[in-house]
Amino acid sequence: MNAADAIPTRSDSAPRIPGDPGAWALIFTEMAIFGFLFFAFLVEKAWDRPLFEHSRALLDPAIGFANTALLLTSSCIVYYGVDRYRVGQEKAGRIALFATILCATLFIGIKVTEYGGKLHSGLTPQTNIFFSYYYALTGLHLVHVVAGATMLWFALRQSSMRARGARIRFVEFAGCFWHMVDLLWIVIFPLLYLS
């Protein structure tokens, strides 16, 4: 039995990379992409501070805060869910993953409503450079929210015929991806709505 076939548990004696180790290439590359965009945003902001300050005031921090709270809660729930899978309580794990997907759906709903309001009051990606970045950053993040929720859905719908080790590793990967989605939002929220 090689290391890849072992069933992940909570009490692994040797340190182990959660999920499919190769999948971290995806997570790190995505974070590098966003890191690059945050940097570009800050450079542009340094060029035209008054415009960015004025445009930022047009965003509603309450909406951003609601979404932050939602994602932080969902991150806790997904942590609990992955843990249940590891100890073998898969029913509880599935319920937790489902609750995470509900949080994701709410996040998407709030985001789409926010976009609707902004577009209705004439604030489009072409309005100015701040709103270009606002739509680009939150839009790309939203794509990741949808991808993460889809992965969680496939994780909880996995057939019980699959080997338990492979099943848990996929749940772990979906969980880690979801933490990344949360982490990126925690940077985007102050960057766009607060600073």
Place this chain on the structure above:
Amino acid sequence: MGNQTELHKPVQYWAAACGPIAMIMAGVGFIMAHFLPPPEPSRGVVETVAFLTAHANAIRAGLLIMCLSGGTYILFSVLLTMHLNRVEGHFNILSIFQVVNAALVGFIVIFPNYYWFYALFRPRSPEIMILLNDMGWITFGGFIWNIFWQYVAVAVIVLRDRSNSPIFPRWYGYFTVSVAVGVLPAGLNMWFLDGPMAWNGALSWWLEVTMIASWSYTTFFVLLGVIRRQGEAEAFQNRHVDGAAPQ
């Protein structure tokens, strides 16, 4: 034991090197043409015409180098396809889908250059010059539709390989997924005169070229390992077929 020669390893290594070579040629060509960093889309008619006519010969020469890089990229992709075929087996739908898209990528890095060649061919009215310049940039930067599907096909083939000794490393499949996501925003450059989504923007240009270049270099290094291991795997299989016990 003729298989080492049948594998044409020197040709394979050259074909693998064609990925980075295509990137270097494209970079050198664009720098020569004064196209790196790209001129802002918001530039006016007078400025654009002055820029194009001032650098007319440099633009023609630089873009010719860019044109040559297209075939180089196709050769590199054909090698990649041959190894993806080994993963996929006889009914290789996705490998062929991948190489057809790669061929169109090779075409689309050549084709938009001709808009600038038309613009500079004879004295023209400024409106036509700026139209051709727009056509060149929006197509060159924004036509990611084939490279996107090439990446998707590579990622799916690599990640579907569930064997114990996969031909491509799994991280390479996952990496290719993020590269596919990273090039996608460039497809929206027709909407923006400035900002991160414009044809010279952080998202639509710099992220796109960084993703494409880093994917090509990564694929080159991954292919070096794949080519090196290919002989070993095949020699092992032959021994196995001959009835000799492996090891």
